[in-house]
Amino acid sequence: MAKELAKTYDPSGIEDRLYQKWLDKKYFHAEVDESKKPFTIVIPPPNITGQLHMGHALDNTLQDILIRFKRMQGYNALWQPGTDHASIATEVKIIEKLKEEGIRKEDLGREGFLERAWAWRKEYGGRIVSQLKKMGSSCDWDRERFTMDEGCNKAVNEVFVKMYKKGYIYKGSRIINWCPVCNTSISDAEVEYQEQAGHFWHIKYPILNDDDTESGEYLIFATTRPETMLGDTAVAVHPEDERYKHLIGKNLMLPLMNRKIPIVADEYVDREFGTGVVKITPGHDPNDFEVGKRHDLPIINIMNDNATINANGGKYEGMDRYEAREAIVKELDAMGLLVKIEDHVHNVGTHDRCKTTVEPLVKAQWFVKMDELIKPAQKAVREGEIRLVPESMQKTYFNWTDNIRDWCISRQLWWGHRIPAYYCDKCGETVVAKAAPEKCPKCGETHFTQDPDTLDTWFSSALWPFSTLGWPEQTKELKYFYPTDVLVTGYDIIFFWVIRMIFSGYEQMGEKPFKTVLFHGLVRDDKGRKMSKSLGNGIDPLEIIKQYGADALRLTLVTGNAPGNDMRFYYEKVEANRNFANKIWNASRFIMMNMEETQPTKPEAADLKPADHWITSRVNRLIKDVTENMEKYELGVAVQKIYDFIWDEFCDWYIEMVKPRLYAKDDAKSRNAALYTLKTVLIDALKLLHPYMPFVTEEIFCTLQDEEESIMVSDWPVYDEARNFAKEETEIETIKEAIRGIRNVRTEMNVPPSKKAQVFVVSDSEEKRGVFTGNNDFFKALAYASEVIVQADKSGIADDAVSVVIAHVNIYMPLGDLVDLEKELERLKKEEQRLEGELKRVNGMLSNEKFVSKAPEAKIAEEKAKLEKYTKMMEQVKAQIANLAK
């Protein structure tokens, strides 16, 4: 006996209950099972600092759709979840919190700070997970991992030591990006360039004679960062520059510091730009650093880690970089060395986390050498071993891999994987090992100090596809679930994450980490702007779920969107999708109300009507299309088809067609056949929809079946040739066309629905007449007919009856006074015109010799059929016009 369903679908309450049921039944859990084929997705681990935002919502919806789809198809589906320690993001957050308590991280010391950090993780780390659950994500939570858990740490150490031994990891002094606020180095990828209004300070340095006396001549140049002059060790000009050629090799006096510096020649200088003279500060500018190397210039570091001037800055020691800038400009001006100041807009590198202007500094850091490592990653994508969806992302991918630079992996932070390098307290020997060494291999000393730095967050994320499956242990999970099948992620982290996982997979596992990468875009606000904290235009997915339900949100995020494209978020769209959930709910409710007394049984073939075959054939086709689309990751296209099928074909047509049979209780067999078809087609549609809208579909499925079984572990529908009914499809299409024509005419004539009329169906084709007599039950109802009369000719039909012309059939409705003959004539003339156009087009094509000789036969046949159809329709319309004119 079917349960009673509420009149409108209310997701609140239902969703949590169903999710709990799925958890209790362990449906999300996957165990290694050699008898089944695995299908694996590893989650892009959200930051433990994170709050669920629309980006997560989209990312996780896509993954959940794929995993539920494959699970229903019979795969052993594993969605491996976990979270990321997000070193900088988290450390910044904790420091902020400490600040509220008036504590600096140094006060706590490393141990104390880490204690706080772990406590923080314990308190907030689970928040994002519980939020993902609200989305309906079917992750195997029993396998939840954390990028800094014991296993991941083991994997990190293993990789670090191995790559160090291979020479892929090295320590070197390089100019790196330094964030003076976070007090750490950051990688190139973490630098964000911002346009800022600044100044060009034009400054001149005195040129020295060979005997070091001032020549009275000057070299003028411009700089945006005058304070760096304290660290200048040269001035460069272009070797071919006629203006300065004679000065090359001479020296200048660096003002304020009173240091003699050379004039060097370097191709790097652009003669066209400014005065064609560049001051060289190898310690504080990446380009200058390179110039310095070429000319063997000394590197002078004038800055402390907090961006104040150090002892090398002479009397400016202790000043902040901007304070020093002001003081220096003032003094140069006083000395008459400041030529002019210009306004200048330029790009300034800032730290993407805290927006502080980064300071290029020369520091000893750990790097990963990329030139060899990247090769298999390039090859894999080039040769199709790894597929990127959409394919156009390959271009971005190669743009990155082709220009790759060594990866700075050390961070001067405490929260993260500590670098497994140990320095001998006595002789300073470096030992890289998974654990602290017993004694120094060089001097035998037993005391070591571990490198204080930690690793870039992405170092552990790069190992995620295999570290989560147990690597470096050779677990059965690793053997079974690796390589994973799909990675779903935003195109914005191709470089940060995707590329690094790929080369790490090949290097550590000797195998790709995943077969396909499905990219999605950004979720923007309704004006197309990025959602951001600073703009305050972010929309909280949890709020949407509360208001409209998770299903409506999920559908909103995937419909009408192609892979890799950005999308805009509209409340109206969510509302529309909420309405869709309600629509299915009510259709199901209707079916169940009609099944209250008896459950339908499988009908005899003879009891099935054309309409039943039609909808069966349609859903069968839908199964094929949707499955194909989903296999190709065309998730938005697939769900659009399901939506259209359910709303238009199933609800607006089939249910309406079947109503007369449900209400007429005298023909039990026909009623049973209709109910059976309603139920089976609905179940098929629900199954197809389930990956997208897991909650409503489950609730209805369970109520409909009246059992505890779950749709999420039911079998995915399979296309079945035996459920194809081409003849009935054409038949029903004819009836639909007739009904649409009748409705159309009636609306145009302002005939109220309550006013029923006789409907004459005239056709010289016996077959066509059969179609109408065979479907009379619903045709009569949907055509607002008081009576349907099917006959071979026009006898007995009033001359002023309104006519509807469809292919091979003429329909007449004697509406008497309700019809304005003038208007009717006008309508027919319009129809005549339309047909004329159609005929012209078809004839044009068919009389084109080139078309007939070159186009495929099927296409030609199609056009010929149309020609015949339109010709016939034209004859009828012309006859009717002549008739009315009488």
Add this chain to the structure above:
RNA sequence: GGGCUCAUAGCACAGCUGGGAUGUGCGUCCGCUUCACGUGCGGAAGGUCACAGGUUCGAGCCCUGUUGGGCCCACCA
């Protein structure tokens, strides 16, 4: 400077390997208390598929160029 990407109805978007602009949501107009749903039903209006060439029997889709958005990388001091 280099690369990528987009331009389709008033708005936001789909449109698979080229075959009548096929379509969705919102909006607009007209009509409907039809016993599942007004979170609904029926009907309608609205598009030179940015522009200019080309390939083709045939182009929204392929090629070239132009214009105008967006993104990424580089960072000329």
